[in-house]
Amino acid sequence: MGGLTDDPAFLATTFVVIDFEATTPKGYPAQPIEVAALALRYEHGAWTAAGRPFASLIRPPAFAPVTPAVTAQTGLTPEQVRQAPTPAEALSALDRRFAAGKQYLLVAQHAATEANLIYNQREHCPVLARIDFLDTIPLAKYLVPGLPNHKLDTLLAHFAIKQPADRHRAYADVGVTAQVFLQLISAVDGDAQFSDLAALVKIAGRTAKCNMPAQSGLFDI
Template sequence: MTVLMDNLRGTTFVVIDFEALTPTGRPAEPTEVAALALVVRDGRLVEDGRFESLIQPPAEVPITPRDLVHGMSEAALRRAPGPAAVLARLDQCLTAPPYRLVAQHASTEAGLIARQRQHCPVLGSTPFLDTLKMAKQVIRGMSSYGLDALLRYYGIAQPPGRHRAMPDVEVTADLFRRLLCDGAGAGHWSTLLDLDAAAGLRPKPETSVDVPVQESLFGVQEA
């Protein structure tokens, strides 16, 4: 594990999660994003800052009661900045590459970012590491590799705000640390290139962004 941490020094891992509406017949519309930066210090992967914001969905997309979890309100969503503005602000915080984005089932996050890529070129061109792919390398034979199942496997407590972006990011960061350690111990990876090969996801190409479209990622939080 010491070798792995030495090899990862200098890379910032940005654990990211979106919450979204899933209207029929159109792509998912994000309602919240959170990101947490992790860097190697003194041989440990530690937090280096965080960002969170609600995101205003298009006016024509209905918000149902089941979309409003753990204190989220329709009024707050309708007042929030749109996805282009939020992701542009998040992108402006990414000024010290190299980066890897980290997410559970990362293709979902990659698709949401791709739709706004012109507003967040750094995010849109940054490769992902998928904790689901990492788990399949490290833990064999599970019937489900969903986030809840992996949290149970590692004994990571369910956060009170599960299914809000920041609580999900926090437990995904804990999961990422566990998987990094166990995978290194089992010989699955010892370098960033190994991780890319085992669990990487290349950025998705830019898609249409003709939809309606805070503070520093590693400073003031907005919600």
């Protein structure tokens, strides 16, 4: 490789692929029921895992039960999450994985979904909530514009990545999203349009909601 993967900022960054499964109760924001994360670094010309993967079920609040529709989508049942860690327990455990002074970017397929879930749980994961995103969808749109859509299943088929048996579980989806991400990085490496991390962020970056400027009131004096 070359170009992007020679950039010092790129080499200094740990890329954390993250995925949530959630339930969407009427009248409330989506509530996480599972989270998984996989940290990757590019070192000595190859990708390596940075530490152990993280995965946890999450017990949703009473107002956000696991519905039959969620079970049909994810395979998760109310019984599986009944004794799971609370959002505070699960997300604070994930938050502790991030070391002070290191540079991170979160990687997600349709990052807005993960960004909203993290923002709504920010009191439990204040470090995680301040990390910006790379979204695989705009990067894929830039690189393979002719696809009928850029959903994860479409990208898996395009890159000949095998569908996991437990697709729509957080850990499985993190694994295949990571594979898509590495394919995309391989495709842009050496492209003059992607000479450094800043160029990659310009195309695919998404600012964490906690890092967005606060909007003052319309009639503030």
